[in-house]
Amino acid sequence: MARRIRRARDPLGLKRALSDRLLPGLVAAMALLAALALAGSRGAEALKERWQQGAAAAVTVQLPPEQAGRMEDAMALLRARPEVAWAEPVNPERMHELLRPWLGEVPALPLPSVLELRLHNTALDPAPLQRALSDAIPGAEVEAHGIWVARLAALARSVQGVALAVLALVIGVAVAVVAVATRAGLASRRQAIEILHDLGATQSDIAGRFARRIGLLAAGGALAGAAIAVPALAALSGLAAPLAGGMVQPWSALPWLDLALLPPVAGLIGWATAQLSVRRWLRRLP
Template sequence: MDARAFLIRTFHALRGDRQTPIVPPGNVAGRALTTVIAIMTFLAALTVGAVSLVSDTAARWENDISDEITIQVKPADGLDMKTALETVRQIALQTPGVRGASILDQTATSQLLEPWLGNNIDFKELPVPRLVIVQIDSGSPPNFAFMRDELQAAVPQAQLDDHRAWVSRLVAMARAMVLIGLFILSLVVVATVLTVIFATRGAMSGNRQIVEVLHFVGARSSFIAREFERHFLRLGLIGACVGGILAMIVFYLVGALTQSNRLTPEADQISALFGSFTIGWSGYVGVLVLLIVVAGLTALTSRLTVTRHLAEIDMISPVES
């Protein structure tokens, strides 16, 4: 660039002419940064969705444990299963804190065991335990020890299971996964910030003469920083929107695929663990918030980087003079 063209560009940049911005609007580095931000946002959005899914699942598990328990009746020689199940149901209904009790019929039991035993279960040949589902009042739960003693006295083959042991372990595992997801999300954010810092310094190096001349002839640091901030805000918005929209499409497709295969045994097991395997409105809101945060963080990081660089120039210039 000759001296005349350099001075003309510097004059327009100092005047604020948008036809000749300090930072070129389209270059290879800008497109590369947009791609990196899109990838980082996609990974972060997947993490946000996964954290939302696991958190909702853990909450659902805790809610289920407070609303429902099961009583298992094991087959035994000389035991009239039908009479034993009805006896168990009546004992449950008579216990304070129980809202209802129902016997799980053979068809429903067969469906529960189908993934492991197939769909041709002979209950007469195979000693399959039967279940009584008991709905309890979560606000005033029954005395489980008393109920267990009553059941053992009436039907020794009955065993009460309040699911608290294994569900508590599942909830603890889910919470650990949430913490791991948040840690991964923080790593992605840090990587994005570092990428923006390097990209900003690269853009300033490519336009070093213009930036320094503008700064020395009296342009405020806020003006120069604002030019970079606008440029990187646009790149951050484009990259964040691309990555976030792709993540939303992935969540939608996975949820739709799970719904379409809902009648298969594998889908039944997934539904038992994760419900409909969709992130819900809270997950989508989290992704949208993530897009805004990524774009804002990109612009803010660029502005702070430029401001710090100009401050370093001010510290070096007096020494050189």
Template sequence: MSIFTDVWRRAQAMRADRRAADETDIRPDMALVPAASIAGRALVTVVAIMTFLASLTAGAAILIADASRGWQDQVAHEMTIQIRPTIGRDIEADAAKAAELARKMRGVAAVRPYTKDQSEALLQPWLGTSLDLSELPVPRLIVIALDPEVRLDAAILQRRLAETIPGASVDDHRLWLERLAIMAKTVVLVAAVIFALVLIAMILAVAFATRGAMAGNREIIEILHFVGAADDYISRQFQRHFFRLGLRGGAIGGGSAILAFFTASTLSAWWRATPSGDQVDVMFGDFALGPNVYGAIVLIAAGIAIVTGFVSRVIVFRHLRDLS
């Protein structure tokens, strides 16, 4: 311990030549890296912001991906028969005949024909309620619930409908499924790119902060290194310091992200009774935080703290190797 005490005293003397007399004296029991500093608080703020942005990105991607899977599951278990009005034919009779034909097909679990009023009600969100739709050729829809254990041959159903009912068509929602899959993959890809950019920016911020802390303690680091202090000991001091800063910033950013999602969930519950709220609920769900979202935010906060400590350790190691 005497050699380290002597090192601290020599470092204090070297600093005294360059600093004002009213600065805080360095003692042998002080930490190698100051526990509290303006640079440290600034780094905590940067890490908190980065963690918040990364958590929001990951949480939004998870929510949209879950909603997309729900849409795909719902669409994949249904088909729709559309009966377009044809001159000289009774559309109600054609709809009943199509429903009866669908019920006889293997793989059909249930058939639900839409009445004229129900079909017109589907157009009201786009055309409004003041428009009289009785004179318009509104098609009839028949929703087919598919049996998950038996595959329905949509081509055979389409051929039988075409032979029996002119103007009938089958929509298996394949186009919608492809679009939903593309949208979900695009959201995940964009989220991954944003997360990578946030991580790179945070690594650069930690690198600058580490170099700044090393510059402020350059004399002490060099003396400890030259008198035989292990590089692992010196780098571990920086690693612990920056890990604590990263953990603090990650906790603040992750907690803020959880609060943001909770606020969005509360607001969506208030808006759910309104038309705009129903649309948001259908598109993105109710913003409820599931275990996967909580887990992602906690992992991001912990991972950023680990990366912060690791980056500082690597930079210090490289600097000490250059001194050798």
């Protein structure tokens, strides 16, 4: 009796024709690659925004050690400039902290006095500011970071483009894998399909059974791939934390929404691909 019930629920024998190991395993690998590509794209976008909004607007002013006593004059001149939005001196203790990774314990050497300032418009040319400051305080130097930030932003856009291209490639490969698996299932169950078709089973019924089976297998595989991606992405996020200022926790930086969407999207891709493949195959039957 139980055997008859199983046959009634699966008259095409799809559980035997469509393996619950091979297809989910391949989809899991595709989902892992898709998760890495999505995380790379999101991370590149976040870094680009951080660089453009942070370092691009920052300008550093250095006063030589012999001009250290003119810090107040430099501050007054900078704050009076219309293009300067904010200006503050860098604390000596912070200077030592910034230099410690390269010099260890900073020796008792005369260090230049450093000021940080931000411009109202990052596109402004800092040359007039440099001339005004040099005329007032000989030896003072203005260093704008906009050009380097622009190059880093271009690099981030390139990384983002590559990640999206990889994602498109992964989707294409996943569609091809599902199509091949569907055709293999059709070939192995050809006789049963022809019998049901001759008995009056519609294309929608046959295609729907294949699509549901493959959609569930694809969704399950993508769920496994997303689960594997979580610790890998957390480790990569921890490595990239210094680039984000070291303030972001690895687990909070993960693209949780993208990871949650992988199984239903993979299931939908599997379902749609199976529907199209089966219907095209059925149209060729006599």
